[in-house]
Structure formats: structure tokens, C-alpha cells
Amino acid sequence: MKIFTMCMECQKELGHPSFEPILADYYDEPVAHFECGRGHICALMLQSQKFEILLESAVNALLAGYTLxxxxxxxxxxxxxxxFVISVFCSKQKVDKDELAKTFKQVSRQSERQLGAFLYLYLMEFGVNYQINMDIxxxxxxxxxxxxxxxxxxxEKFAEKIYTEIYQVTQKLKSSCGEDIQNVVxxxxxxxxxxxxxxxAKATSTGASFFSLSHEEQAPTFDSAIASYxxxxxxxxxxxxxxxxxxEIxxxxxx
Structure with missing residues (x-):
């Protein structure tokens, strides 16, 4: 994955941006390490959650024609x-982070169990059944x-269904668990x-731009999100x- 940035240390020294465009790489750990033209060695830490990074990676693959x-x-x-949503719900319930990590470790390789945990926590939080789209x-x-x-x-049709679910749940989370979203991030x-x-030298970035919790509003549809991206x-x-x-000037x- 890549992120567009500029050197934050140059800005401190010069009192203004260096205007040196940098396309930095990052991988599973969302921290982009780079060295600018003036020799500053920096680490740009992304606020993005794993699902946001994966969404952007998927969009890039789709745009490049790699459908599989x-x-x-x-x-x-x-x-x-x-x-991510499980972590937010647990944050709201003041669940100890270490205990949450120990519990999640037991289901980390079983997506069906994670889905089950989400369904029951969603029911407890909102009082209604969450209907999974079986087409997905x-x-x-x-x-x-x-x-x-x-x-x-x-x-595109598959991505639209996934995006719709993520968007709708995110909107509900923002209404009832806004502070807890920030706590998890x-x-x-x-x-x-x-x-x-x-x-x-450390700096932070909101990170992914296709779908970002840091944005006040997310695009309501997959088509509008990909057009904006x-x-x-x-x-x-x-x-x-x-x-x-x-x-250079x-x-x-x-x-």
C-alpha cells in the first residue's frame, strides 16, 4: 500500500512545506517509513483501521482490473x-483491553465465530436483529x-453490497458509540x-481516503465513494x- 505525504520535519525547519511529494509504502503494520530529500528519516502512522486499508486496497485492485x-x-x-465493531461495542461496555485480546485470540481464525459475536453484540446494543446479506x-x-x-x-455489485452494510452500521455506531469509535482508533x-x-521523527495521518472514519461524512454509496476516490x-x-x-526551487x- 502507498500513501501520499510530505516531510513533517522539513516543515518544522523551513517554517513551511518543502513541497517534496513523497509516495511512501506501508504494509500490514500501518506505519509508512521514508527518508526525504533532505535526509530526514520519518515514520508516518496511519489512523486507519484494518478494514479501511483493505477497502482501499480492494478498490485499487478493482480499478487495475484484478477482479479475483x-x-x-x-x-x-x-x-x-x-x-472493529466488536472492539467498539466492548469499549462501550468498558471491557478490559487485555481480556478482550485474550478472548478474540480464541476466535481470530474463525470468521463464523466472529460474525456470531458481532450479531449478538449488535442485538444487545440496538435491540434489533442484524440481517446478514447472504448474497455476500x-x-x-x-x-x-x-x-x-x-x-x-x-x-462491483459485490463491493456495493459490502459497502452498503459497512456504511449503514457505521452510521448507527456514530450515533450511539461515537466516543468509543475514537477510543478504539x-x-x-x-x-x-x-x-x-x-x-x-513521528507524525500521524488520517490514512486511507476511500473510506475513512476520520471524515465527518462518508459517501453514502459505493459508486459515489469510488468516484470521489x-x-x-x-x-x-x-x-x-x-x-x-x-x-526544487x-x-x-x-x-
Missing amino acids: EASSTFSSAYERFFE IEFRNKVIHKGYIPSPDEV QASLLERSKSVSGQV KEVQKAIKESTPTLKALG IKAREH
Whole structure:
């Protein structure tokens, strides 16, 4: 995965952005390590939850035409979303973090049990049954277990169903568990900070742009979300040459 950024240490030294565009890599641990043109070694910690990162990765795969990879990653995002929601519900109930980690470890490799935990916690929180869209489960199993390679249209319909569920649950969570969403995000950010060497300059980023809990509002549909994402990516691509030119001018003036 990649994230567009600029060096935060340069901004401190110069008193303004360096305008050096940096496309930094990050992987399972959502921390992007990079070195800028002035030699600053930095770590950019993303606030994004795993499901947000996986959603963006799936969209990138879909846009690149990799339908099998997109389908499996959308499926993973869906499962990790339930994990996130479980953490939010447990935060609201003041469940001890260590005890939650021990309990989740027992179901971490069994998505069906995680789904079951989500269903009962959702029922307890909202007092109504959550109806899982079985079309999602059936398509997921067809791709994952039978090696089915779907068409782009099939993936888009699959992604739309997943996005709709994530969007709708997120809206309900924001209404009843807004503070607990922030608690879970901040707790994960703290863990990422602990993993970064004290000798490295640290900064934080909201991270993924396709679907982000940090945004006040999320796009209500998959189509509108992917259209917005394309616009963001286009703006980054088009602005990069100008930013590079500005950065070179600023660097030249330093000498």
C-alpha cells in the first residue's frame, strides 16, 4: 500500500512545506517509513483501521482490473469490519483491553465465530436483529473456496453490497458509540507509536481516503465513494509535477 505525504520535519525547519511529494509504502503494520530529500528519516502512522486499508486496497485492485484479488480483499475488509465493531461495542461496555485480546485470540481464525459475536453484540446494543446479506457470503465462498474468477461487473455489485452494510452500521455506531469509535482508533494509534523507534521523527495521518472514519461524512454509496476516490487520485497525480518543481526551487534557494 502507498500513501501520499510530505516531510513533517522539513516543515518544522523551513517554517513551511518543502513541497517534496513523497509516495511512501506501508504494509500490514500501518506505519509508512521514508527518508526525504533532505535526509530526514520519518515514520508516518496511519489512523486507519484494518478494514479501511483493505477497502482501499480492494478498490485499487478493482480499478487495475484484478477482479479475483479485489473480491478476496473486499471479503477480508468485510470480516475485519466486524472485528472493529466488536472492539467498539466492548469499549462501550468498558471491557478490559487485555481480556478482550485474550478472548478474540480464541476466535481470530474463525470468521463464523466472529460474525456470531458481532450479531449478538449488535442485538444487545440496538435491540434489533442484524440481517446478514447472504448474497455476500455465497459470492465470497464461490471466489475463496471454488477459485471463481469474477467479472468487473460482478465485483462491483459485490463491493456495493459490502459497502452498503459497512456504511449503514457505521452510521448507527456514530450515533450511539461515537466516543468509543475514537477510543478504539486512538488505542490502535498508540500501539503503532510504541512500535516506532524513538530516534525516528513521528507524525500521524488520517490514512486511507476511500473510506475513512476520520471524515465527518462518508459517501453514502459505493459508486459515489469510488468516484470521489478517483478524483482524489487524479488530483494527486496532476499536482505531483508542480509540487516537484516547487520543491526544487525551494531547495535551490537554500544554497
